[in-house]
Amino acid sequence: MPNSAAAMSKTGMVTKIHTRIRADPFSAHYELVGKELGRGKFAVVKKCIEKATGKQYAAKFQRKRRKGADCRMDILNEIAVLELAKANPYVVALHEVYETSTEIILVLECAAGGEIFDQCVADNDEAFTEKDVMRLARQILSGVAFLHRNNVVHLDLKPQNILLTSARPLGDIRIVDFGLSRRMDSITEVREILGTPEYVAPEILNYEPISTATDMWSIGVLTYVMLTGESPFLGDDKQVTFLNISQVNVDYSPDTFDGISSLAVDFIKSLLVKNPRKRATAEECLSHPWLNPHPHPHPHRHARSASSLDEPETSQSESEPDSPVPSPDLDDLIGSYLTCPGQGELKAGRDAFSFGEPPFPARPEIQQEVIC
Structure with a gap:
């Protein structure tokens, strides 16, 4: 994808990115290793090794269509924010991006801790x-x-x-x-x-x-x-x-x-x-x-x-x-790509609830916007 200035949608999502999205096969450059690090409704994270360097990364496979809607722009928004924050040492680094007919794959630095x-x-x-x-x-x-x-x-x-x-x-x-x-x-x-x-x-x-x-x-x-x-x-x-x-x-x-x-x-x-x-x-x-x-x-x-x-x-x-x-x-959703089931709970519990309905039914002005 050619470089272009960032643009913002009305909901605050950045819709244009600078990173080149590669169309060649991900498997030609990376080898998946070990078990999945995490899985959610629309994404799965797997450990991978870059063949050219032997370096370890995390590949985040994200489906472009969710609940029948095209959510490619949601993924581009995530990429754009990672681009913006690349100079900061405390934000995960984006290495490469690949795209298939059904998925966009973010290759990111991999955590050990x-x-x-x-x-x-x-x-x-x-x-x-x-x-x-x-x-x-x-x-x-x-x-x-x-x-x-x-x-x-x-x-x-x-x-x-x-x-x-x-x-x-x-x-x-x-x-x-x-x-x-x-x-x-x-x-x-x-x-x-x-x-x-x-x-x-x-x-x-x-x-x-x-x-x-x-x-x-x-x-x-x-x-x-x-x-x-x-x-x-x-x-x-x-x-x-x-x-x-x-x-x-x-x-x-x-x-x-x-x-x-x-x-x-x-x-x-x-x-x-x-x-x-x-x-x-x-x-x-x-x-x-x-x-x-x-x-x-x-x-x-x-x-x-x-x-x-x-x-x-x-x-x-x-x-x-x-x-x-x-x-x-x-x-x-998976709380984190390294979440291990049964590993412990906060004293008051840790499960996230769903915003499937407005939190206060008595307030009809709270209208949920469906997020892909």
Whole structure:
């Protein structure tokens, strides 16, 4: 495909890309190895070896037609966001793209450490320490700050979509699965019901405009889960979950945060704020005392700079995508391409609910837009 300037659809999806989409056989250049890394309704991820170099990658096979509709543009949107973020070390790298009559194949760097969810629910000896969470949170925020400076929102930040370059020793993070991501501008409002219910912001449920603040709410939930192993808003059913989110019912009790610093709790409180305008931004979070105990002399830290982190980053860079392309049947999606069934659960549970119906039936103005 020839290079062209990016163009945006009315829903915030980038419709033109720079990457050349290859039509020659994928199998001529790559050999699939091992078992599937993950499978969803419209996508499957497999480990592969590039024949010319012997390097390991992850191949994400995505169907172009879903539920009878042509969803090629959804995949191009994901490619466009990966292109935009290629300069950031904390976003999964896109290597190549292939297309067949029925699929588009994204070849991405491959993660060795799996998803951070595994350690969120691990036993005490293997679970993250607060120091671990501080380090990983800085990296997540650095990646998200880069996206936000480029007017991109991820819209599905959760432990299953944050992968590690290595688990032992603890490596660096890679943000994956940009199937729901959108490009924002100062003119067009984007309103969609997207995401994983436990992590979505109140404005999603209320069908209000999406912004970079929408991601920041999810980071607040993500940090809560990483520190406590509990899902702050998950209820016995989806209506309770949505009510908890709408009312910002969060347990900050000492029992829940036993052994966790008050600064960490303050950090989460700065994000789990119902009014999006009052939530901390990614840049502000990077300057929060919890993550920045020795403030930099300059008020704004450069999110891409490794020197902005307290610890040196490892050189290994292995990561890959995760759940399949967006669908309103969220509970049918793979949380991450490295999810292992029966591996553990958050104390309040981990299953995503479906947005198959509006979250608050009493509010008829909430109209679900079907996402391919």
